[in-house]
Amino acid sequence: MSNDGERGKYKSPDGSKMWEYLAVFLCKDSLKIVFLNILGNLLTLCVGIVLGWNAPGVVLLISPDSPIPFTSSDISTLTAVMSVGNMLAPLISMFILDTIGRKYTLLLSGLPLIVGWSMIMMAKSVLVSLTFLFIIKLNCNIYDLFTHHFEVMNVARFLSGISLGLGLMSSALYCGEISSVKTRGASVSILGIMFTIGILMSYILVPYLSMIKAAGIFLFLSVCFVVLFSFMPESPYYLAMKGRNEEAEQVLEKLLGKTDVSEELAMVLESLVTQENTKSTKSTTWTILKDILMVKGHRRALFIIFLILIIMQCGGFVTMLMYGQLIFHETTSTISDYTVNVVVGIALVLSSILTILLVDKLGRKPFIFVSGIMVGFCTLTMAVYFYAKDYLITDMSSNILVSFVAPILLVFFGNAGFSNIVFILNSEIFAIEVKAIASCICGIFNGLISTIVSKLYIHIAITLNYGHAYPFFVFCIVTWFTTALLLRLLPETKGKSFKEIQKEFQS
Numbered sequence: 001m002s003n004d005g006e007r008g009k010y011k012s013p014d015g016s017k018m019w020e021y022l023a024v025f026l027c028k029d030s031l032k033i034v035f036l037n038i039l040g041n042l043l044t045l046c047v048g049i050v051l052g053w054n055a056p057g058v059v060l061l062i063s064p065d066s067p068i069p070f071t072s073s074d075i076s077t078l079t080a081v082m083s084v085g086n087m088l089a090p091l092i093s094m095f096i097l098d099t100i101g102r103k104y105t106l107l108l109s110g111l112p113l114i115v116g117w118s119m120i121m122m123a124k125s126v127l128v129s130l131t132f133l134f135i136i137k138l139n140c141n142i143y144d145l146f147t148h149h150f151e152v153m154n155v156a157r158f159l160s161g162i163s164l165g166l167g168l169m170s171s172a173l174y175c176g177e178i179s180s181v182k183t184r185g186a187s188v189s190i191l192g193i194m195f196t197i198g199i200l201m202s203y204i205l206v207p208y209l210s211m212i213k214a215a216g217i218f219l220f221l222s223v224c225f226v227v228l229f230s231f232m233p234e235s236p237y238y239l240a241m242k243g244r245n246e247e248a249e250q251v252l253e254k255l256l257g258k259t260d261v262s263e264e265l266a267m268v269l270e271s272l273v274t275q276e277n278t279k280s281t282k283s284t285t286w287t288i289l290k291d292i293l294m295v296k297g298h299r300r301a302l303f304i305i306f307l308i309l310i311i312m313q314c315g316g317f318v319t320m321l322m323y324g325q326l327i328f329h330e331t332t333s334t335i336s337d338y339t340v341n342v343v344v345g346i347a348l349v350l351s352s353i354l355t356i357l358l359v360d361k362l363g364r365k366p367f368i369f370v371s372g373i374m375v376g377f378c379t380l381t382m383a384v385y386f387y388a389k390d391y392l393i394t395d396m397s398s399n400i401l402v403s404f405v406a407p408i409l410l411v412f413f414g415n416a417g418f419s420n421i422v423f424i425l426n427s428e429i430f431a432i433e434v435k436a437i438a439s440c441i442c443g444i445f446n447g448l449i450s451t452i453v454s455k456l457y458i459h460i461a462i463t464l465n466y467g468h469a470y471p472f473f474v475f476c477i478v479t480w481f482t483t484a485l486l487l488r489l490l491p492e493t494k495g496k497s498f499k500e501i502q503k504e505f506q507s
Contacts, residue, residue, distance in 0.1 A: 042225035048198020076458035085161025087447020090440035117219035119156035176427020192420035200345030297505035316475035317414030371417020372483025378410035383472035
């Protein structure tokens with residue numbers, strides 16, 4: 001399809017994976033911009049910052065010297081509105097992923113980040129609060145002006161939640177679609193590395209910088225992403241789905257650096273299901289929804305992703321990311337909660353690196369098995385610790401196993417076996433024709449249970465004063481039960497093409 005002159009640019013008949021890895025690491029770079037090697041995958045870094053901001057941000061906002069006074073109820077609401085934004089993001093992506101493409105969906109994901117960090121920077125600004133109050137009610141007064149700063153924060157976090165949902169979903173789809181079979185697991189895992197580096201950045205910077213300065217840095221990174229990502233190529237799967245086969249071939253040549261990509265292009269075309277051009281968007285959407293629910297393979301894939309999301313949200317992993325520093329404040333005495341939180345952030349990054357090195361060698365299921373066992377033991381250990389401390393009135397201040405080791409192991413294995421694996425499986429196990437809408441459903445489900453858990457956790461542990469023991473007992477039971485069910489239903493996908501995976505799911 002491409003002319004001979006174009007093919008002549010690639011000298012090796014066997015090709016090279018260098019540009020493919022580079023494109024993934026640079027968040028699908030235009031390959032001409034060398035300095036993007038340093039900037040890396042800015043979108044997943046930026047949305048990692050959004051999630052990571054919560055743990056130190058919560059401690060800052062409820063402290064006596066908080067720039068904007070928050071109660072425990074306000075804190076749970078602030079966390080929940082981010083989850084609501086995360087839940088609504090898939091509804092947006094359902095209509096735009098297959099309409100404007102993966103690239104422009106990712107670009108769109110950066111805009112709420114820019115607005116959100118701008119609002120946090122100016123949350124205490126009289127002008128911003130006045131504008132906000134004018135929008136929500138016309139008869140505002142000066143007294144109201146100083147009682148709604150936290151509402152500005154809630155809107156900012158809601159917008160950031162939209163970017164979190166859009167960015168993670170679109171990045172995983174895009175990354176899986178530009179990667180070859182042999183590099184797909186490692187390539188998608190790079191998203192997890194950048195995501196956890198973003199979380200670590202929040203853990204380090206937010207407690208030591210003012211809220212305005214930290215938001216300014218994060219705003220700059222978000223702007224950089226939007227500008228730089230505009231140079232990236234579109235997904236070859238999306239181009240082929242739209243009948244733009246020549247463009248799909250050119251992208252594959254650029255990614256793989258090969259003289260002949262006819263085999264790879266054929267694999268892309270085989271993975272697509274031909275759709276009638278006469279169908280309206282509404283009828284196509286409802287047809288796909290029906291297929292997801294009625295076709296065995298699609299339904300099984302959806303349920304598997306649901307199970308992983310349940311483990312992440314209801315198994316203690318995400319709770320530790322969002323409320324970690326607050327929890328560490330209850331467990332640590334000799335070690336500061338800030339130090340433990342930063343070490344947890346480092347553990348997240350190291351677990352992502354471990355995943356990228358081993359996931360295509362060991363497979364997906366071994367990661368899930370080991371992680372499920374370890375996360376369950378860690379949450380059980382922490383539950384026993386809090387029960388002894390709060391209900392048996394036992395002095396547990398010197399128990400370093402719980403205050404330091406157990407939380408670190410929990411997030412290490414939770415990230416390696418579930419958070420990173422869900423990126424990979426989301427890009428692998430859904431058929432191309434249902435991937436966008438199936439991912440949308442998963443995103444809504446993830447946002448829904450995240451909203452419920454984030455609100456309930458603070459309500460049970462702090463507002464009702466039951467402590468942290470009972471939630472962690474529940475985390476343990478959910479993790480072990482769901483892991484066993486997941487291992488029974490999930491086939492190994494290591495080293496298989498999209499077509500081979502779909503055959504196994506439909507059998």
